[in-house]
Amino acid sequence: MSENINILDFLNFEIVFTGMIHCGFGPSHLRNFLMECNLPPMSETTIQKIQKKIGQTIIDCAVQSCKEARQEEIDLSPEKVQVSFDAGWQKRGSGFNYNSNTGHASLIGKKTGKVLAVNIRSKVCKICDTFTVQHPNETVPYHDCSRNWSGSSTAMEVDMALNLLGEMEKEGCHVDIFHADNDSSTSGMLKSEFPNTVKMDDQNHVKKGFTKQLYELGKRYKELKQAEVIPYIQRCFVYAIQSNAGNSTKIHEDLDRIVPHIFGDHNKCRTAQWCTYNENPSSFRYKSLPGGRPLQSEDLKKELEDLVSKYKNRAENLSQLGSTQANESFNNLVATKAPKSRYSFFIWLKKFILNQRNIKIIKMKKSHNKKLCYKHLILKNDKLYYLLFYNL
Numbered sequence: 001m002s003e004n005i006n007i008l009d010f011l012n013f014e015i016v017f018t019g020m021i022h023c024g025f026g027p028s029h030l031r032n033f034l035m036e037c038n039l040p041p042m043s044e045t046t047i048q049k050i051q052k053k054i055g056q057t058i059i060d061c062a063v064q065s066c067k068e069a070r071q072e073e074i075d076l077s078p079e080k081v082q083v084s085f086d087a088g089w090q091k092r093g094s095g096f097n098y099n100s101n102t103g104h105a106s107l108i109g110k111k112t113g114k115v116l117a118v119n120i121r122s123k124v125c126k127i128c129d130t131f132t133v134q135h136p137n138e139t140v141p142y143h144d145c146s147r148n149w150s151g152s153s154t155a156m157e158v159d160m161a162l163n164l165l166g167e168m169e170k171e172g173c174h175v176d177i178f179h180a181d182n183d184s185s186t187s188g189m190l191k192s193e194f195p196n197t198v199k200m201d202d203q204n205h206v207k208k209g210f211t212k213q214l215y216e217l218g219k220r221y222k223e224l225k226q227a228e229v230i231p232y233i234q235r236c237f238v239y240a241i242q243s244n245a246g247n248s249t250k251i252h253e254d255l256d257r258i259v260p261h262i263f264g265d266h267n268k269c270r271t272a273q274w275c276t277y278n279e280n281p282s283s284f285r286y287k288s289l290p291g292g293r294p295l296q297s298e299d300l301k302k303e304l305e306d307l308v309s310k311y312k313n314r315a316e317n318l319s320q321l322g323s324t325q326a327n328e329s330f331n332n333l334v335a336t337k338a339p340k341s342r343y344s345f346f347i348w349l350k351k352f353i354l355n356q357r358n359i360k361i362i363k364m365k366k367s368h369n370k371k372l373c374y375k376h377l378i379l380k381n382d383k384l385y386y387l388l389f390y391n392l
């Protein structure tokens with residue numbers, strides 16, 4: 001081979017570009033990476049050119065991918081179409097503190113495991129915000145505004161759920177069974193807006209809900225504060241539900257023996273394989289309770305009985321739990337591919353989609369918050385892009 005070969009002739013920039021997105025890189029990371037490999041770095045202009053060439057194709061593919069996944073799901077579900085739903089947040093919420101400015105949600109088909117539809121809610125649009133500050137008396141010029149939500153962050157989830165189901169209906173895919181968390185407001189709204197769709201609880205959220213209530217009780221009862229006690233009760237609870245899937249009578253029976261068992265009464269444990277008390281009562285010790293002894297507090301016992309009886313009443317529902325694990329995995333994928341600190345690709349992608357006038361506005365604002373301006377503009381499309389990876 002001649003020494004005069006130009007490496008640029010061999011470097012496929014389009015592949016490098018898609019590789020950059022796939023790795024969650026930004027242009028500066030890409031530049032460093034290429035330089036370290038002793039390859040010519042791509043300039044911003046080149047990246048823009050490539051993006052112009054393939055950006056819209058990526059979006060079209062993602063939309064098409066959802067459409068095909070919907071058809072596939074219908075074909076594989078001759079009786080009932082089942083989907084799982086969960087929302088993710090740009091900023092993590094904890095307990096009751098949900099105040100993220102943006103949220104996204106997905107519907108995933110139970111048979112295909114593919115994303116059938118996605119939705120985004122954003123409380124902010126930096127173009128609107130910046131323009132209003134700088135030109136208080138003027139109307140914000142037309143732009144692809146990312147603000148589509150003005151309510152509370154928690155209400156985003158319900159709204160997205162209803163919207164996604166509506167979209168599915170419009171596309172000719174009626175959802176018969178909807179697996180989601182146990183949020184009562186979602187259930188209520190769903191019942192009134194989509195009476196023909198049955199809402200089912202999801203395993204993970206049932207477990208989380210139960211544990212959360214245990215920790216609430218733990219604030220008042222010392223016995224629960226000791227390490228291993230709450231995880232032990234939680235394990236008993238999960239076992240009762242998971243090992244009896246499809247059998248509500250057995251779930252009821254297993255839940256019924258949890259509280260007496262941890263308080264030392266093993267009469268109901270006779271048919272339970274996990275309790276070894278009846279094999280040899282004199283040598284029995286709890287592996288996971290402090291000192292191997294049962295809990296004592298009568299008040300706590302009463303509270304735990306009340307808590308468990310709430311679940312006993314829902315045994316029928318608990319016997320048919322679905323899973324939103326796929327949605328959680330999708331949310332994680334989005335977070336990995338589009339980390340908050342790197343969203344450069346989408347900036348360019350969005351720039352391409354925006355009309356020229358808007359681009360001019362953005363260019364005018366080459367201020368310190370330029371990145372923020374773009375950040376919220378691109379949200380809609382990054383989620384679409386990651387659908388591609390998910391559905392492959």
Ligand SMILES: [Zn+2]
Pocket residue numbers: 125126127128129143144145146147
């Ligand atoms: Zn706006």
Ligand SMILES: [Zn+2]
Pocket residue numbers: 261265266269275276277
């Ligand atoms: Zn027992």
